[in-house]
Amino acid sequence: MKPLPSTSSKTPVKFRMPTSENLVPIRLDIEVDGQRFKDAFTWNLSDPDSEVSVFAKRTQKDLKLPLAFATQIAQSIQTQLTEFRSYQGQEMLTGEKIVPIKLDLRVNHTLIKDQFLWDFNNFDSDPEEFAKTFCNDLGIEDPEVGPAVAFAIREQLYEIAIQSVATARESRNAKKGRRGEYSSISSRSTGAALDLMKLFSNRYSVVRKRKEWDVYEPMVDILSNEEVNALESMEERKPR
Amino acid sequence: METTTRQDPKAESTRPDEPEFDLYTIPSYSSWFRWNDIHETERAAMRDFFDGSSVTRSPKIYKEYRDFMINRYREDPSTRLTFTEVRKSLVGDVSLLNKVFQFLNQWGLINFGADSARFESENEYKDEVRVEDGPPNGIRVVADPNSSKPFPASHAGAPLAADVRGGNRSKLSPLASYSDVFGELGKRKGILCASCGGNCESGRYQHDKDSYVLCVKCFKDGKYGNKSVDDFKLHGSSVSDGKQRDAWTEAETLLLLESVSRHGDDWDIVAQTVKSKTKLECISKLIELPFGEFISSYNLGKDPASGLSGNGDGGKDVFPSLPEQQDMIKSENVMSQQANGNEQRGDDADKVPPLKKQCVSYSSGSGISIMRQIARISSMVGDDITATAAKAAFAALCDEASCPSDSFNNEEDFANELWPAMDQSVSERAHKDEDIEQGGDVQSGKLGVNFKLSDCCAG
Numbered sequence: 001m002k003p004l005p006s007t008s009s010k011t012p013v014k015f016r017m018p019t020s021e022n023l024v025p026i027r028l029d030i031e032v033d034g035q036r037f038k039d040a041f042t043w044n045l046s047d048p049d050s051e052v053s054v055f056a057k058r059t060q061k062d063l064k065l066p067l068a069f070a071t072q073i074a075q076s077i078q079t080q081l082t083e084f085r086s087y088q089g090q091e092m093l094t095g096e097k098i099v100p101i102k103l104d105l106r107v108n109h110t111l112i113k114d115q116f117l118w119d120f121n122n123f124d125s126d127p128e129e130f131a132k133t134f135c136n137d138l139g140i141e142d143p144e145v146g147p148a149v150a151f152a153i154r155e156q157l158y159e160i161a162i163q164s165v166a167t168a169r170e171s172r173n174a175k176k177g178r179r180g181e182y183s184s185i186s187s188r189s190t191g192a193a194l195d196l197m198k199l200f201s202n203r204y205s206v207v208r209k210r211k212e213w214d215v216y217e218p219m220v221d222i223l224s225n226e227e228v229n230a231l232e233s234m235e236e237r238k239p240r
Numbered sequence: 241m242e243t244t245t246r247q248d249p250k251a252e253s254t255r256p257d258e259p260e261f262d263l264y265t266i267p268s269y270s271s272w273f274r275w276n277d278i279h280e281t282e283r284a285a286m287r288d289f290f291d292g293s294s295v296t297r298s299p300k301i302y303k304e305y306r307d308f309m310i311n312r313y314r315e316d317p318s319t320r321l322t323f324t325e326v327r328k329s330l331v332g333d334v335s336l337l338n339k340v341f342q343f344l345n346q347w348g349l350i351n352f353g354a355d356s357a358r359f360e361s362e363n364e365y366k367d368e369v370r371v372e373d374g375p376p377n378g379i380r381v382v383a384d385p386n387s388s389k390p391f392p393a394s395h396a397g398a399p400l401a402a403d404v405r406g407g408n409r410s411k412l413s414p415l416a417s418y419s420d421v422f423g424e425l426g427k428r429k430g431i432l433c434a435s436c437g438g439n440c441e442s443g444r445y446q447h448d449k450d451s452y453v454l455c456v457k458c459f460k461d462g463k464y465g466n467k468s469v470d471d472f473k474l475h476g477s478s479v480s481d482g483k484q485r486d487a488w489t490e491a492e493t494l495l496l497l498e499s500v501s502r503h504g505d506d507w508d509i510v511a512q513t514v515k516s517k518t519k520l521e522c523i524s525k526l527i528e529l530p531f532g533e534f535i536s537s538y539n540l541g542k543d544p545a546s547g548l549s550g551n552g553d554g555g556k557d558v559f560p561s562l563p564e565q566q567d568m569i570k571s572e573n574v575m576s577q578q579a580n581g582n583e584q585r586g587d588d589a590d591k592v593p594p595l596k597k598q599c600v601s602y603s604s605g606s607g608i609s610i611m612r613q614i615a616r617i618s619s620m621v622g623d624d625i626t627a628t629a630a631k632a633a634f635a636a637l638c639d640e641a642s643c644p645s646d647s648f649n650n651e652e653d654f655a656n657e658l659w660p661a662m663d664q665s666v667s668e669r670a671h672k673d674e675d676i677e678q679g680g681d682v683q684s685g686k687l688g689v690n691f692k693l694s695d696c697c698a699g
Contacts, residue, residue: 098296098333119333130334137322206304206331216328 012091013121015165018157020124022046024084025154028076032068036236040151043081052077084158092164093171097121101156103218107148109228110140114218118153120160127153138220264314267348278303285343288336297336305330305340306349313350320354488517488525496522497529 016022023042030037039059056074060067097120104113114134119125131149134140208216223231272279278299283290289302308330313321323341327334344350488496492514499513500522511519 116327116334117332119335122333122335125333125335130338133323133338137324206301207308208329208331213328218324218328 012168013123015087015090015092015161016123017154018092018120018123018125018161019154020126021128023154024081025151025158026077026080027155028073030069030072030076032066032072035066035069037063037065037069037073040148042151042154043077045081045084049078049081052081087162087165090165091168092161093168097164099156099160101153103149103152105148105152106223106228106231107145108142109223109225110142110145111221111223112145112149112218115216118157120157120164127157134218138218140220264317265353267352270347270349273347273349275307281347282306282343286340288339296332301332302340305332305337306344309341309344310349313354317353320351492516493525493529496525500526 017024022045024045026041026043028037028039053070053074056072056077057070059065059073060070063069098117099120100115101118102115106112127150128146130153131146134149135146140146266273272281282302286302288294289297289299292298309321309326312326312329323338326341327337330337341350495514496510496517499510503509503513507519507523511517511522514522517525
């Protein structure tokens with residue numbers, strides 16, 4: 001395994017997915033002529049953008065969607081890639097940053113609730129591998145769960161990365177103004193990040209209290225058809 | 241597996257309710273493990289904890305993670321401890337925790353004696369390829385409930401949506417991309433003998449002009465239909481049939497090697513000597529041979545391992561064998577850099593030296609510029625290096641199907657245009673007796689090879 005980038009240093013890092021592979025989470029929710037198409041997947045940023053329309057056409061054909069979907073899909077992906085790229089080149093805050101990741105998702109009949117800590121600045125982390133272990137350990141058989149878990153992690157990391165860019169900008173501005181303000185601003189806007197040391201030192205141990213185990217224990221429920229149907233009709237009625 | 245049984249002192253101290261001696265089995269290759277120490281192996285594998293990069297990653301914390309995981313497993317050694325089980329009890333980045341867990345697992349410090357049946361069978365299961373009949377269930381196309389439009393019932397999406405609601409895993413028709421991915425596979429399976437209808441997997445004769453295919457047996461029986469025997473070509477036989485026209489016997493290969501070493505690249509003579517093979521077949525066979533480089537080098541009487549072993553006798557030893565070709569191209573790059581001298585440091589910058597430019601155009605297939613480049617370089621370097629460079633150039637040119645034979649038609653223009661520097665260098669040396677022969681040889685040798693190669697390509 002590659003050596004970690006030294007996480008303690010405050011050298012700025014350019015915006016990217018804080019994972020070993022720079023895969024961008026893409027979510028599609030497209031409605032054309034009363035038909036709605038939802039999907040979620042990751043896009044490799046190093047793939048040429050010409051692939052987007054190829055992918056869109058292929059998806060439209062595979063799912064036997066009306067032709068109009070192809071352009072809509074391509075557009076949606078392109079927009080999201082452009083948004084991601086708009087952050088590229090900007091600096092993120094560095095230094096160890098442990099963030100809580102919460103999973104609360106349903107994939108077909110599988111309902112998953114979980115939370116754990118993730119080192120945001122470990123650029124060797126691998127959500128897909130984590131998800132694979134997750135499914136193996138919990139005996140989840142639905143092959144769609146793993147990718148969905150990895151996607152959920154990526155979406156949250158992406159969100160935090162965007163925040164990190166904003167925080168880095170703020171703190172630079174603050175530094176220019178008054179030096180004293182730097183620490184207060186960064187601690188306020190990185191409120192999501194946890195001070196791992198604090199978590200440790202409460203009990204002088206890395207081992208959680210027994211009663212906390214349940215909080216951090218993944219919950220997996222297999223829903224019945226009726227429950228799935230009820231949930232789905234609820235989701236579909238939700239205003240977009 | 242050979243195992244050592246170790247005493248667990250920690251069990252004694254931390255869990256006094258358990259028997260005084262707890263025996264646990266760990267693999268012999270993990271005998272370095274000590275409760276009260278961190279071994280080199282651990283330091284090397286878990287560098288994160290030992291490079292002092294973070295206060296939350298210290299040797300102490302590593303030891304806490306490690307000890308907790310091992311103790312947790314030993315609470316019930318027969319049950320496999322999973323990462324997901326252990327991570328809920330530990331504070332820390334899950335990627336890091338997983339690293340520790342995988343490390344302990346790999347060394348058998350946890351899960352060594354555990355029942356792994358479920359996981360092994362799962363792994364086997366993972367190797368299987370599952371063919372999905374339609375899009376995954378997670379991707380759904382449903383009618384928008386807010387829409388007043390009726391959902392097109394004839395649409396393929398409708399039954400899918402309905403079925404998912406009903407809980408059935410619906411079977412759609414295969415994805416449209418199926419044929420893109422597996423089309424070739426399907427076709428190949430479908431090659432059947434036109435005469436007997438049998439499978440032609442073991443080899444087949446295909447008609448030159450259409451896709452009329454005969455299996456080997458039918459071909460031997462003379463069931464050519466209304467076609468001519470000569471128009472059939474053998475394809476993809478896995479069975480080695482010594483009598484097949486395309487296959488090379490040992491004797492033929494030996495003949496080829498012998499005549500190549502005697503006549504060099506005069507492929508007409510080589511083919512005559514081999515008799516049973518055509519000129520083209522001889523060339524491609526020699527290219528295939530892994531030791532083509534050795535033959536040519538042997539011919540030169542030089543060290544085969546050296547990429548720059550060519551000598552002035554350049555004409556006779558241009559064997560376009562593949563390993564040699566790569567070597568030569570490499571050595572040529574080196575040379576062009578040598579020729580560039582001090583300039584080579586600027587290569588990466590925007591200032592590109594002229595020779596580098598020519599190098600680029602050479603790779604795009606321009607025969608002229610490579611010749612010029614060689615000519616220029618050859619005026620700067622030794623003759624043997626020049627000869628080697630020429631070899632590489634022709635090998636590369638010959639390799640490209642687009643060998644422009646017509647560009648070599650006019651011998652005089654060709655020579656004048658391509659070898660100004662060479663001519664100069666040769667004439668400069670002309671009054672030195674020992675150099676005349678060598679230098680001239682290089683030039684004429686190169687040209688000679690060139691025409692022969694263009695012959696090959698044209699024919």
